[in-house]
Amino acid sequence: MLWSGWGDPAKARELPEQVRRLLHDFLGVRAPGTAAVALESVRLPPVALPGPLLEALAKIVGSAHVLTSHEARVRHTRGKSTPDLLRMRTGDGSDAPDAVVLPGSHEEVAELLRVCSAERVAVVPFGGGTSVVGGLAAARSGFAGVIALDLGRLDRLLSVDLESLVASFEPGVRAPEAERLLAGRGLTLGHFPQSFEYATLGGFAAARSSGQASAGYGRFDDMVMGLTVATPSGTLDLGRAPKSAAGPDLRQLVLGSEGAFGVITSLRLRVRRAPAERRYEGWRFGTFAEGSAAVRALAQEGPLPTVLRLSDETETMIGLAKPDAIGSGGSGGSGCLLIAGYEGAFAAERQAAASAVLERTGGEPLGAEPGEAWEHGRFSAPYLRDSLLAAGATVETLETAGFWANLPRLYDAVRLALAGALGSPLVMCHISHVYETGASLYFTVVTAQEGDPVEQWERAKAAASAAIVEAGGTITHHHGVGREHRDAYAAELGPVGVSVLQAVKARLDPAGILNPGVLVPPAGPA
Numbered sequence: 001m002l003w004s005g006w007g008d009p010a011k012a013r014e015l016p017e018q019v020r021r022l023l024h025d026f027l028g029v030r031a032p033g034t035a036a037v038a039l040e041s042v043r044l045p046p047v048a049l050p051g052p053l054l055e056a057l058a059k060i061v062g063s064a065h066v067l068t069s070h071e072a073r074v075r076h077t078r079g080k081s082t083p084d085l086l087r088m089r090t091g092d093g094s095d096a097p098d099a100v101v102l103p104g105s106h107e108e109v110a111e112l113l114r115v116c117s118a119e120r121v122a123v124v125p126f127g128g129g130t131s132v133v134g135g136l137a138a139a140r141s142g143f144a145g146v147i148a149l150d151l152g153r154l155d156r157l158l159s160v161d162l163e164s165l166v167a168s169f170e171p172g173v174r175a176p177e178a179e180r181l182l183a184g185r186g187l188t189l190g191h192f193p194q195s196f197e198y199a200t201l202g203g204f205a206a207a208r209s210s211g212q213a214s215a216g217y218g219r220f221d222d223m224v225m226g227l228t229v230a231t232p233s234g235t236l237d238l239g240r241a242p243k244s245a246a247g248p249d250l251r252q253l254v255l256g257s258e259g260a261f262g263v264i265t266s267l268r269l270r271v272r273r274a275p276a277e278r279r280y281e282g283w284r285f286g287t288f289a290e291g292s293a294a295v296r297a298l299a300q301e302g303p304l305p306t307v308l309r310l311s312d313e314t315e316t317m318i319g320l321a322k323p324d325a326i327g328s329g330g331s332g333g334s335g336c337l338l339i340a341g342y343e344g345a346f347a348a349e350r351q352a353a354a355s356a357v358l359e360r361t362g363g364e365p366l367g368a369e370p371g372e373a374w375e376h377g378r379f380s381a382p383y384l385r386d387s388l389l390a391a392g393a394t395v396e397t398l399e400t401a402g403f404w405a406n407l408p409r410l411y412d413a414v415r416l417a418l419a420g421a422l423g424s425p426l427v428m429c430h431i432s433h434v435y436e437t438g439a440s441l442y443f444t445v446v447t448a449q450e451g452d453p454v455e456q457w458e459r460a461k462a463a464a465s466a467a468i469v470e471a472g473g474t475i476t477h478h479h480g481v482g483r484e485h486r487d488a489y490a491a492e493l494g495p496v497g498v499s500v501l502q503a504v505k506a507r508l509d510p511a512g513i514l515n516p517g518v519l520v521p522p523a524g525p526a
């Protein structure tokens with residue numbers, strides 16, 4: 001993973017000339033962005049943890065698994081949001097951990113939490129490092145130091161129950177490896193977020209991730225049947241049946257807890273038989289409102305495709321649903337592009353039935369090409385971000401969800417807020433995940449960098465977040481809370497809800513060492 005950008009450097013993408021022209025003519029981009037400093041030049045705070053404490057950690061995991069090198073610390077600094085990358089490009093490593101610690105078992109994690117609680121060392125669980133909400137930048141103040149608890153050594157498939165279709169994994173398994181391990185047994189998880197190449201199973205559960213095929217396979221939290229969690233107060237072992245009426249489901253307390261309550265050390269996940277057949281296609285609708293009505297009809301009447309995504313007019317024109325083709329001549333066309341994918345049993349029958357709904361609701365069939373192009377480029381878009389940052393444009397995404405009746409208001413409010421904060425940005429949107437009662441809106445924003453681009457984006461993000469809250473949406477559908485959405489999350493919960501969250505934190509993590517500053521608002525004066 002590129003430390004100052006996204007993904008495999010070998011897959012870096014040059015900006016097509018057509019995109020450069022768009023940046024210049026439409027967005028007024030005139031000067032290139034700040035080039036990334038060399039990795040050796042990133043400025044890190046001195047290692048705060050005293051030698052004996054580092055030795056105590058090494059005693060638990062082995063000295064080869066406690067890293068304090070410049071490179072290891074840089075590579076575990078923050079996540080992969082655009083502000084994260086902009087800061088790293090300028091060499092700002094001020095949030096770096098003092099050390100990176102790699103445990104090899106649940107017991108080692110538990111022991112590390114015990115020592116860190118006693119010594120007041122902040123612990124940041126680190127999966128794939130792809131958080132986009134500040135989920136990996138712990139508050140330092142009041143702590144002897146900060147460690148990144150890299151779960152990369154916990155990378156095994158533990159068992160597969162072919163009868164129940166439940167697979168047990170350690171948390172540090174990256175998504176492609178999980179799919180590879182399952183494919184050998186004819187199975188799939190079906191979780192394909194755009195961060196697929198690097199994110200881990202533990203990170204998906206901790207941040208309530210949602211993949212591009214969520215219409216068919218569900219969100220990641222739907223897949224979690226059981227969890228083992230090491231907390232400073234002991235171990236939680238949750239989930240002994242798919243569903244239960246035995247009181248509140250504490251699995252839900254761990255899902256989305258973003259490392260603030262404990263460290264997930266294993267997960268029991270629902271898996272499916274790998275699909276023998278995959279069919280992807282495109283449809284065009286005249287307007288976003290018409291397309292939304294069609295998507296709603298599918299969500300409410302069925303049959304639901306496995307993948308369902310509707311771009312608005314701007315996203316369709318730019319061709320964002322086919323990232324590999326952006327700038328390769330011609331725009332994405334007029335109207336709104338809908339991508340539908342059908343996988344697994346009865347794919348052809350489901351496609352025929354869903355197509356009847358799409359036709360009845362005004363869709364024009366475009367055949368397989370747009371769907372296959374989307375599938376081919378589904379993980380490419382993040383690579384363009386690095387090139388845009390280098391060219392002097394800021395690109396970032398944000399997302400929300402709401403009920404169908406409120407979705408148009410939410411859509412307008414976010415666009416208006418971004419335009420108000422940024423002048424004339426390019427704002428694209430698609431419906432990314434659908435439910436019977438509502439959907440998620442995923443916005444991609446491109447703007448010319450002005451002044452301090454981090455400060456410029458933070459202003460825009462604050463305006464968009466305020467608009468989401470005001471318009472009655474949730475602050476996040478799948479990116480999570482981190483530090484960035486903490487205040488808006490608190491507003492969603494209300495004061496009693498916040499006090500419950502704080503009480504849980506105090507019970508499981510009395511010394512407050514786990515990901516301080518993330519998710520849980522600090523307890524104020526009573």
Ligand SMILES: Cc1cc2nc3c(=O)[nH]c(=O)nc-3n(C[C@H](O)[C@H](O)[C@H](O)COP(=O)(O)OP(=O)(O)OC[C@H]3O[C@@H](n4cnc5c(N)ncnc54)[C@H](O)[C@@H]3O)c2cc1C
Pocket residue numbers: 006079080081124125126127128129130131132135136151171192193194195196198199200201202203204205206207208209210211212257258259260262263264265382478479480482515518
């Ligand atoms: C380019 C890009 C595209 C993305 N696309 C999507 C998308 O399509 N859908 C989506 O849902 N998200 C997406 N994300 C966001 C991100 O990938 C998800 O939030 C993902 O779940 C994070 O997984 P990770 O392994 O990288 O976790 P990390 O980023 O390492 O950690 C995320 C949070 O969980 C905590 N954590 C990690 N592992 C554990 C553990 N074992 N126990 C307890 N806490 C833990 C961390 O402390 C942190 O707070 C995208 C991000 C990027 C950069």
